[in-house]
Amino acid sequence: MECGSCLHGVGLGCLVCLLILALGTLFTSADTLPNEASALVGVASNWKNSPRNWLGDPCSSNWDGVKCSNSHITSITLSNLGISGILSEEIEVCQSWFIWNLSYNLDLNGPIPHSIGNLVKLQNLILVGCGFSGNIPAELGRLSSLSFLSLSSNHLRGPIPGALGNLSSVSWLDITDNMISGSIPVSDGTNLGLDMLTNCQHFHFGKNNLSGPIPPSLFHSEMKLLHVILDNNHLSGSIPTTLGLVGTLEAVRLDGNELSGNVPPNLNNLTRLVDLRLSNNQLTGPLPNPTGMDGLTYLDMSNNSFDESEVPAWFSTSPSLTTIILENLSISGQIPTSLFNYSLLQTARLRNNRFNGTLDLGDQISSQLSLVDLQHNNIQKINTGNYSQELILVDNPYCEEGESVSKYCTIPQQSSDTMYSTPPPNCRNSLCPLDQDMDSHCSCSCPFRGTIYFLLQNFSDINNPSHYFSLETSLYNGCLEYQVPVSSVSVLNPYINNDHYLQIDLKFFPARKVYFDESEVFLISSLFNNRNFTVPHEFGLYSFRGKQYIFQGTVTGSKSKKVPPVIGATVGVIVILSAIICLHILHKKRKAKEAASRFQFSGLWNLSTSSSSIPQLTGPRIFSFEEIRKCTKNFLEENCIGSGAYGKVYRGVLADGQVVAVKRAQQGSAQGNQEFKTEIEMLSRVHHKNLVNLVGLCIDHNERIVVYEYVPNGTLRESLSGKSGTRLDWKRRLRVAHGAASGLAYLHELADPPIIHRDIKSNNILLGHRLNAKVSDFGLSRTLFDDTKRYTTTQVKGTVGYLDPEYYMTQQLTAKSDVFSFGVLLLELVTARKPLEEGQYVVRQVKDAIDKQKNLCNLDEILDPTIATVNALPGLESFIDLAMKCVEEASRDRPSMSEVVKEIENIMQVADVNSTAESGPTSAGKSGEDLEYSSDPFSPRTES
Known part of the structure; x- marks a missing residue:
């Protein structure tokens, strides 16, 4: 009421003019270049759950996750926001971008667009933990500035493109946990290959379907590789001797493959190697000797077919080992006491061998030793000295000769109580709401949860709390360093998973409030996938996957931005701005009341309750x-x-x-x-x-x-693609166009109030029993309450390829926006092509074909071959002419939907089509009543 009284008689337009005069030059320099802004809006129009502050200009409005420099968008970082949809080809416009990070958005799917190869300045491409499918685009090989490429944990298939060998600057190449198949590409004088990546430090290709031998030419002495991670594939053949030429190597994981033959002796040249895992293969020959690997801490060669051997001499000469795993081999003899005296040794897993004699742990047992597993061997006697940790001797003669009651002769039962978790705080009030947990300061809040996976680590005593104290501390300090407001970090349930990775659950608690903001959640996620978090030295290579965070509250000031000072700003400007805000609030309240009077449902929805x-x-x-x-x-x-x-x-x-x-x-x-x-x-x-x-x-x-x-014949897109088996001849396509246009004209001109659909596309046109068109999916529709108002200002939504360019440039939605989308649909009807396919835009293709000869002759090349040629389609010229009018750039030059309906009726008369008749479908092997659709007939905006 105070706002209304103080501003009585003051026009909103005047206040806006005064504000513009006062602040006119404040943000001008920060405005985003129009082509980049429209491209970003176009890309985001395919998404659900984009950041809530994405309104106005990306740069000057400080959009969450967007960084700019000199009006150019330089960085997009949107981790863990629950974004769903596709990544469209429109990203090719944004050639100034250096960083593109969309990690941990599980429902972000579809193929990685080929046009990503046009982002020539791109340095970091991070798409970890999404739902991308299809092949890795070979066009990535064009990105000569790319240094960090991480595509792990998606659904990517097909081979590794040899064109990636062009990435001369790349240091991190990670495609872990996909369905990549085929062989590892290497150069051969004609084709490119990964052996050309001399500056790359990380080959992370684990958990895929790679097959064939590891090419010897993949490795050479000029390489700077630190990690070669090829575990859990289907690689065969022998380990190439050239691996021993890469003197920089610190970790090699070849476990979980089908490798055979001898292990090359020259691996001893890898003096910097810390972690070597060759388990679960078909390796033969003598048991490898790691004597030259002076820094080796983790060794696993289990489950191979090495020759029978006596206890190797290097058991007594490997003082740096923390973990030795030699299971299911054929090693015999008495284990030397010196093995258990190494001060760093934590785990010795030696079960299913032929060790015999007396197990003598000695009197100088490593203080860190926590597990000795000798199940299924031939140990007859033991001397445990002062060792009090876990020792397992099940199925040894020792346990069969009167010692069955010994505690060493039963397998310890694993309990969740033995798994480490951050100790709970000692708080008087220990109850929190169901969606909240208590942090270390006895405050209830909603933590951000995730899981960290360590592919490498140089310890194996995973229940030792000291490791996790240091991990909590380092993650907490890392958050503070990057100004993420956290009160504490908790570690839960560490264990070795089936992929032999150390898996740990994490919880980050917000400081001084109940919920994190969006920007804070994706900053935490980004710190992980940008490798900004420094973990303690005993932890090695890691990956992270965050759980979707439910933003249920916004605390005042939690999304504060650093606003540059305005020289010359006066108190009067602030008053004017406040006045405008007050007027805007009053205006919105009045509109809300009007809306409530028009809709019987308004105010009755409470979708968070029962x-x-x-x-x-x-x-x-x-x-x-x-x-x-x-x-x-x-x-x-x-x-x-x-x-x-x-x-x-x-x-x-x-x-x-x-x-x-x-x-x-x-x-x-x-x-x-x-x-x-x-x-x-x-x-x-x-x-x-x-x-x-x-x-x-x-x-x-x-x-x-x-x-x-139930609409039995699926979507128009399925019919045009041949997926549904329904054949649409020219006359049937005209009827479909007429039906869809009639439905839209009804929405625009007869519905009260008028409705703008906002997502017209072939996937949203359903085909009934007799192929009658039905417009579906009204989830993005908007209503024009005021009959005198020709547009509504709204955040851009729709599907790229169908999207009205005037709409996404101005954010002003009109009925003519539907007309533009319908024009694209008409072109789709005659070409059967998607609006955007392999970087080609159907509107541009048709325009170019017409402009060549100023007639339709050239359309034969892009016309759908299933409906014959141009000359055999009566009314086609008028149909194309109508479509091109609908896709005019300026909305004022487009016809209304009622005019479109009349023009289609005229074309139908020329083609001798009865607009009231509906003919049944024809199909390959299906009757009309049996045809059903096989994809989502009310599909979300995920197709282009």
């Missing part, structure tokens, strides 16, 4: 979760007819026999909640034969489920 908040809908049916579960046969996977980032779609049959499509949202997506709400509100009040029909909804059990009519 079914008690279900709105009283008229028309759509409210289903219980039990009804939904029964109609889909408990969400039987065989009934799944599509999936996407939003969730899965199931075919269901209701109790009355009606067949429906059930879209079930994934849990935990705030943006998904908003799209769910929007779609229900839109579909519950629009009814047209060319719009998908809403049957009902379910928000029981905190679910977000929409029930639609």
